[in-house]
Amino acid sequence: MRALDLEDDRTAQAVHRIGLRAYRVEAELIGFDGIPALHETLAQMRAEPLRWLGAVIPDGEPVAFLAWRRTPGGEVDIDRLCVDPGWFRKGLAGALVDEVLREDGPVIVSTGAANTPAITLYERKGFVRTGTISPAPGLDLATFRLDRA
Secondary structure, three states: OEEOOOOOHHHHHHHHHHHHHHHHHHHHHHOOOOOHHHOOOHHHHHHOOOEEEEEEOOOOOEEEEEEEEEOOOOOEEEEEEEEOHHHOOOOHHHHHHHHHOOOOOOEEEEEEOOOHHHHHHHHHOOOEEEEEEEEEOOEEEEEEEEOOO
């Protein structure tokens, strides 16, 4: 696990590619293909004010990533967590979540309400479901929070 620098073209392109592949899988799981990150360009992704963590293979190529920001209220907001489908079920998502949990403060995250693998992961890490929101017609998101001392 290491911080990712999206100023590096190779890294940014790999992260963008992983995100597109992972969000296609999520779109199928939740029955909604309007996930914003699924349609963003490389430039739009790079412009997001996020901190990026990656699981990388020995050649330095990322195969999974987590992007987060600090909210004005001090929460760690997990904006996206993506694993390249070829690397599913190898513990990478959980390891990335563990890494961000080293940050101080409560942690919030949302995912498709029908995304059972993601919901299972967050609940296993101690997150508590706080509700469901519908930011767009046909899209229900489950929201979670983890408060830590």
